[in-house]
Amino acid sequence: MLTKLFLPLFLLTLSFSSCPPRQSVANSSVSENEPEALSPKHPKNIIFMVGDGMGIAQITAGLYANDNHLELERCPISGFHKSYSNNYLTTDSAAGATAFACGKKTYNGAIGVGPDKQPIPTILEQAEQHGLATGLVVTSTIAHATPAAFIAHVESRKQYEDIATFFPQSGIDLFIGGGSNHFNHRKDHRNLIQELKENGYVIKNIQNESIDVAEMNPLHPFGFFTGKKDPKTYRQGRRYLPTASQRAVEFLDKRSDEGFFMMIEGSQIDWGGHANDGKYIIEEMLDFDKAIGKVLDWAEKDGETLVVITADHETGGFAILPSSKMNKLKTKFVTDYHTPVLIPVFAFGPGAEQFSGIYENTAIYDKMVNSFGW
Numbered sequence: 001m002l003t004k005l006f007l008p009l010f011l012l013t014l015s016f017s018s019c020p021p022r023q024s025v026a027n028s029s030v031s032e033n034e035p036e037a038l039s040p041k042h043p044k045n046i047i048f049m050v051g052d053g054m055g056i057a058q059i060t061a062g063l064y065a066n067d068n069h070l071e072l073e074r075c076p077i078s079g080f081h082k083s084y085s086n087n088y089l090t091t092d093s094a095a096g097a098t099a100f101a102c103g104k105k106t107y108n109g110a111i112g113v114g115p116d117k118q119p120i121p122t123i124l125e126q127a128e129q130h131g132l133a134t135g136l137v138v139t140s141t142i143a144h145a146t147p148a149a150f151i152a153h154v155e156s157r158k159q160y161e162d163i164a165t166f167f168p169q170s171g172i173d174l175f176i177g178g179g180s181n182h183f184n185h186r187k188d189h190r191n192l193i194q195e196l197k198e199n200g201y202v203i204k205n206i207q208n209e210s211i212d213v214a215e216m217n218p219l220h221p222f223g224f225f226t227g228k229k230d231p232k233t234y235r236q237g238r239r240y241l242p243t244a245s246q247r248a249v250e251f252l253d254k255r256s257d258e259g260f261f262m263m264i265e266g267s268q269i270d271w272g273g274h275a276n277d278g279k280y281i282i283e284e285m286l287d288f289d290k291a292i293g294k295v296l297d298w299a300e301k302d303g304e305t306l307v308v309i310t311a312d313h314e315t316g317g318f319a320i321l322p323s324s325k326m327n328k329l330k331t332k333f334v335t336d337y338h339t340p341v342l343i344p345v346f347a348f349g350p351g352a353e354q355f356s357g358i359y360e361n362t363a364i365y366d367k368m369v370n371s372f373g374w
């Protein structure tokens with residue numbers, strides 16, 4: 001079977017030198033003295049799904065615009081997180097994603113660094129150190145705040161070209177998203193796509209759903225670019241998220257025997273909120289929900305996978321008006337920015353019970369790390 005030992009040796013050296021070596025997952029969780037470690041409370045895999053800007057009203061709008069059905073309803077456990085950041089009650093996506101990725105509240109705009117601007121190891125980097133396969137699948141650019149906070153450490157989310165430099169040395173097994181220009185049309189003239197290839201990556205450009213699973217040989221790490229800049233909106237014809245999510249899970253499952261960690265983002269629910277466009281929100285919400293359905297189908301069969309679904313914050317102060325009817329919604333906004341309301345969290349699979357209740361956004365990191373038994 002395949003293991004992460006197929007990675008170039010220097011990647012392993014790099015990741016182990018940045019942090020004290022840890023006991024391998026195999027040694028810590030499959031000990032004869034700790035039979036409970038084999039219980040389903042410790043999932044082998046975690047799939048963390050973020051609907052950017054997806055508050056209760058966004059979910060409700062998707063539900064009632066879709067004839068009272070969401071795949072999300074299959075999650076047996078739900079809770080709420082407090083999304084505020086280190087310096088504002090209303091967070092941005094960078095501080096929000098850093099809270100999930102690093103377990104630390106930081107300032108708005110921060111990517112994988114604390115209030116002191118020092119790097120904090122991310123759950124994706126920790127997964128790499130434990131020999132797990134890792135992945136990011138998004139409908140924004142891959143250097144955008146939410147995915148960036150899992151892989152990069154920079155002072156500002158606007159440093160897209162700096163964020164991109166973290167990919168070739170990250171050890172990430174699969175990434176799918178837009179923004180290839182940040183990799184090969186750069187001020188410093190580096191060609192990061194070439195550097196990725198030199199590090200063993202197979203890099204492809206894809207449109208829509210055309211991810212050729214037969215080409216996804218798990219001997220290689222993969223990167224799929226879905227646009228030079230931002231990927232299209234659903235309305236413009238973007239359709240890859242559900243298929244890409246499913247293919248990514250299948251690929252990562254084959255890529256390491258130790259398990260995998262991946263983050264999937266429905267990035268543009270937020271953009272519908274910023275645009276004060278209720279239809280945009282609903283289209284992106286339902287696309288994200290289809291991806292949720294694919295992931296839950298796989299996790300249900302697998303039985304060893306924890307799926308956690310949440311948002312970083314709400315966007316728009318989105319409201320559904322009393323004159324609305326099923327499948328005919330009337331909506332309104334109070335802002336074109338984010339709001340600080342409590343954010344729902346949904347969980348499915350082994351370890352899901354931990355996600356009921358009300359807790360800080362940083363506790364989601366703690367609960368995921370606890371689930372892995374690290």
Ligand code: MG
Pocket residue numbers: 052093140144145146147265267270
């Ligand atoms: Mg985002």
Ligand code: ZN
Pocket residue numbers: 053093270271274315338
């Ligand atoms: Zn936003």
